Amino acid sequence: MRQIYLDYNASTPIDPVVAEAMRPFLDHAFGNPSSGHWASAPAKAGLDRARGQVAALLGAAPDEIVFTSGGSEANNLAIKGTFFAPNRRGAHIITSAIEHPAILAPCRFLERLGGSVTYLPVNGTGLVDPEDVRRAITPQTALISIMHANNEVGTVQPIAEIGAIARQHGIPFHTDAAQSVGKIATKVDELGVDMLTIAGHKLYAPKGVGALYLRRGTEVEPVIHGAGHEFGRRAGTESALLAAGLGAACAIAADLAPVSRIQTLRDRLWQALQDSFGDGVALNGHPTHRLPNTLNVSFVDMIGADILSRLRDVAASTGSACHSGQIELSPVLAAMGVPERVAMGAIRFSLGRYTTVDEIDEVVTGLATIAAV
Template identity: 75%
Template sequence: MHANNEVGTVQPIAEIGRIAREHDVLFHSDAAQSAGKIPTNVDELWVDLLTIAGHRLYAPKGVSALYDRRGVELEPLIHDAGHEGGRRAGTESALLAVGLGAACALAQDLAPMARVRALRDRLWRDLQRHFGDRVILNGHPDRRLPNTLNVSFVGRIGAETLAGLHGVAASTGSACHAGRIELSPVLAAKGVPLEIGMGAVRFSLGRYTTADEIDAVGERLSHVLANAA
């Protein structure tokens, strides 16, 4: 995974790829989260295979793409006809393919991501100002996607925080399974304590997020957590 979908941490794919190439090991990376947000060059990443998902970069839902380095032999996903270079039989959707191509062309311009990063950092500063040491950043402080902010509110359950954020689209790293609330596997792997990880909330910004929306999130969070105190 080029970049983690929950905390946004960007992995050292190029370093791993070079090692894999030196030992003749095929190397695939999932760039669904990173494409369109940070540079994603297959040569610089030293990958043999790389996948992207259209809906992550404003393309239509239901379309994705696989890059495979010249000379890499793949077993067909669906056998029979020779569609998709012999990799997947079946008639493709020209509409979806064109939509993905157009989205990828637009996504090459990463300039808007500087504005997204600034808005993300604005929200983080706002949360720090309101909550001080009661809010904790999850993920690498610098080497992460420009649109992702995953934080834990100390003494809170993420799902309860989200329940009060009416009109805000956010998510929590925890999941409910058969009535049990569990710590996110990602946060658990990072060694985040249970009492901290259970308070995690993820905010994901987009190219069309505005400063007013960011400020509104900070205000609503302040109101929700103040009422819960």
């Protein structure tokens, strides 16, 4: 079998258009965007252009976009920045049990500093109940952070409903949209969020760049202190090179029409697996409210990692990339109540812009051969 990449939720290749947008900043536009002279002008212009492209994708204003080193830093800025903000209303945070470690780890860190965190449960399809959010709110609640779409099973949360609850109580609301940007609509006013995280390498942009949307009037304490870069919210000389890549990727992602082809391929894979394995394969996550590119399935009474080790030319995942290599029950599937004999056989296939029909068919054939042994 040829090498086949079905791990787009872990990382995407850099789109050629994105690479071309970055080239001037490798070749000649090397100046510091903040220097204010002729050498800085091209870098400053590129940075401004990229900020506008990211803002346009989200339906935001350019000055609401803070460039970061990636999704993890953006999440840390949202959570820690809110916790340490001078005007915070308390030390209580509401999140879910199936968040990415870039949310859960900062929350646990803040618990060591005296904060309190409510980790909301999810149902069997990975959905948070908005009423659970409402019931968890206290006078001390400073932040609600619920991911837009889960990185492992692809379940899309009812963010707009949760956002309405947050607004009713005057509580800042953050969503980690690293997996959803470019796959489904992420207009910040429609979602009702005050903060939203983007990660470049999930979006056909380079690794090492991301952004946090920060609604005007939402105060956060910087996590990185220094000079007044990024409107005083994130110190450090900006990389016009990386920002240009993220901006170009966001401009491409504004057109969601190509995603329908990816969803068709995902559904083709799921149908073929059902035809081949019958009751021996189970879907993890919500059947309809999930990302169009993500298929998390369990091969019952098998070990997902063992299957992938034998399907060595197929790049897929037994969980999020942050957990790869560990043969243990996925915390996300455990939170969903998936039985161990089912959860241990889980594999996440995540498709992308360059996935083909032939690749899908080859993977199904390979899986069927392994199961027959």
